[in-house]
Amino acid sequence: MRKLFFLLLSLSFLATITTQAQTAQDTLEIRQAALDYIESQHNLKPEQFDRSAHPRMVKRTFWVNKKTQKEYLGETFKDAMVLLAETYNQNGDKFPENPTKEVIILDVFDKTASVKLIADDWIDYMHIVKLEGKWQIVNVLWQFKDSSKH
Numbered sequence: 605m606r607k608l609f610f611l612l613l614s615l616s617f618l619a620t621i622t623t624q625a626q627t628a629q630d631t632l633e634i635r636q637a638a639l640d641y642i643e644s645q646h647n648l649k650p651e652q653f654d655r656s657a658h659p660r661m662v663k664r665t666f667w668v669n670k671k672t673q674k675e676y677l678g679e680t681f682k683d684a685m686v687l688l689a690e691t692y693n694q695n696g697d698k699f700p701e702n703p704t705k706e707v708i709i710l711d712v713f714d715k716t717a718s719v720k721l722i723a724d725d726w727i728d729y730m731h732i733v734k735l736e737g738k739w740q741i742v743n744v745l746w747q748f749k750d751s752s753k754h
Contacts, residue, residue: 626712633739634717637732638707641741642723644689646699653689656741657682658733663744668754700724725749 626634640656643649663680680688692698706722715734720727731743748754 626717630712630717630734630739631709633734634709634712634719634732635707637739637741638719638721638728638730639705641728641730641744642703642705642721645692646703648690648693650686650690654682654686657685658735658740658742661685661741661744663746665746666754725753 637656640652644651644653644656659682661682663685665678666675667678668675704722704724708720708722710718710720712718717732717734717739719730719732721730726746726748728744728746730741732739733742734740
């Protein structure tokens with residue numbers, strides 16, 4: 605009876621690992637979604653951002669009101685981010701020649717992932733979801749590495 609219990613427990617554990625594990629292709633696609641997010645701004649490619657973000661994506665950051673010094677949470681939506689990707693680096697002076705873009709996949713569980721993007725002056729934490737077979741960014745929380753810049 606004891607052997608049967610451990611056998612069932614082991615099989616249950618293995619089944620859990622199998623259904624929660626990511627494939628190599630998932631890893632590549634999650635990473636690419638994060639890279640599309642940042643590279644679209646580097647290269648003025650709004651279509652690159654558009655494919656990486658879910659239609660209901662929201663980007664949030666904390667800001668400090670310069671006059672009152674009160675902190676608040678600001679939100680930006682996908683449409684504004686697509687426009688940003690189209691215009692932000694127009695003069696080619698917003699990023700260094702070889703910009704930092706380190707993608708760290710923090711966790712993947714079935715169809716959801718948490719990712720940390722380390723860029724030149726900021727850190728982005730992302731939630732990425734797989735819907736209809738495609739990994740897309742749904743949430744971004746970011747800040748400058750130096751929070752006094754907010």
